[in-house]
Amino acid sequence: MxxxxxxxxxxxxxxxxxxxxxxxxxxxxxxxxxxxxxxxxxxxxxxxxxxxxxxxxxxxxxxxxxxxxxxxxxxxxxxxxxxxxxxxxxxxxxxxxxxxxxxxxxxxxxxxxxxxxxxxxxxxxxxxxxxxxxxxxxTFFLPRFDVVRQVLASGMLGEVKSVLADLGEYFDPAGGHRILRADLAGGPLLDLGTYPLSLATWVLGPAENVQASGQAHPAGVNGQIGAVLDGRAVVHTTLFSDTPSTAVIAGTEGTLQLPGPFHQPGDVVFSPAGGGPPLTYTEPRTGHDGLHFEAAEAARCIRDGLLGTPLRPLTDSVATLRVMDEIRRQCGIVFPGEQPDRPRGRTAT
Missing domain, CATH: 3.40.50.720 (NAD(P)-binding Rossmann-like Domain)
Structure with missing residues (x-):
């Protein structure tokens, strides 16, 4: 290719x-x-x-x-x-x-x-x-991610071995943003961590073994989380710093890089294993102006009588939430209305 x-x-x-x-x-x-x-x-x-x-x-x-x-x-x-x-x-x-x-x-x-x-x-x-x-x-409705979808389906990466993904953004502790409010389920996991975790579970499948740890934020929420999924995915999210927010999908025949912010419109770069010239798909970095793709997809699915979209099935959404549940269990994060001792999701082994 x-x-x-x-x-x-x-x-x-x-x-x-x-x-x-x-x-x-x-x-x-x-x-x-x-x-x-x-x-x-x-x-x-x-x-x-x-x-x-x-x-x-x-x-x-x-x-x-x-x-x-x-x-x-x-x-x-x-x-x-x-x-x-x-x-x-x-x-x-x-x-x-x-x-x-x-x-x-x-x-x-x-x-x-x-x-x-x-x-x-x-x-x-x-x-x-x-x-x-x-x-x-x-993210999953963007043209950028349809390129990723096709690369994965084509097998040009060979056997996918690992996913590395990060998303971090600095929030001023005195800024009063809702992400810093415990009563609104604040912390980076739901707002930012959703993206690297959903990428990892989409590419590699639901995680069976989750190892996670985190750090508290002075505002009273979790401030930072790092997690390893099945020894194959490494994900990180934080409120303390602006991080590169890149993603890598690595296989035996090549590596796919998503320059940051990986969850927004942008480039896709394929590098063959062992060297050789990279292949690049370039997309304008229009930020949140790409939100309309999900609206159009919903409209098409409703017209066609579908109860969901193949681009982000609800089974995938729930699978990502199960991983989040386990990460929170290990980090001691409880959201409003939950019981601290209630088991959530899979248990790490």
């Missing part, structure tokens, strides 16, 4: 136009809506917040038809086809349940739930209602 494969990602503008309702008016909701409005034909007909005035202001600013002061009002709206859950992590389960029980398809911002049990509950409810549900882990 003299070039890397081109991404097969369909034109987002060709995705069917659906009516979206958005639960939450925070940072990620703004970026998701903006990206989808710029690059797709998706329509945003409603947004909800616990604060009606905030919802109305947000709706006016983003050209959304209505702002609601309750989530219940939004999911009951007749002109909402699909609900994007963009609330704080601790509300994902309740909001997904609310939307599904109202008969709405859902795209749940990552993580799908706080733990594997919550993820499984959402998965089972969606299936029982015959509704589409997916985790909005935007």
């Amino acid at each position: 003299t070039t890397l494969p081109a991404p097969r990602t369909p034109d987002p503008m060709a995705a069917p136009a659906l009516n979206w309702g958005v639960l939450g008016t925070g940072w990620i909701a703004e970026r998701f809506i903006g990206s989808a409005q710029r690059h797709t034909r998706q329509r945003f007909t409603a947004v909800a917040s616990r604060d009606a005035a905030r919802a109305e202001e947000f709706a006016a600013r983003h050209g959304i038809t209505r702002g609601y002061g309750s989530y219940e009002e939004l999911v009951a709206a007749a002109d909402v086809d699909v609900v994007y859950v963009a609330t704080e992590h601790t509300a994902h389960l309740a909001c997904a349940r609310l939307a599904l029980e109202a008969g709405k398809h859902v795209l749940v911002e990552k993580p799908l739930g706080l733990n594997a049990a919550q993820g499984a509950e959402i998965t089972e409810l969606a299936a029982s209602r015959g509704l589409f549900c997916a985790e909005a882990l935007w």
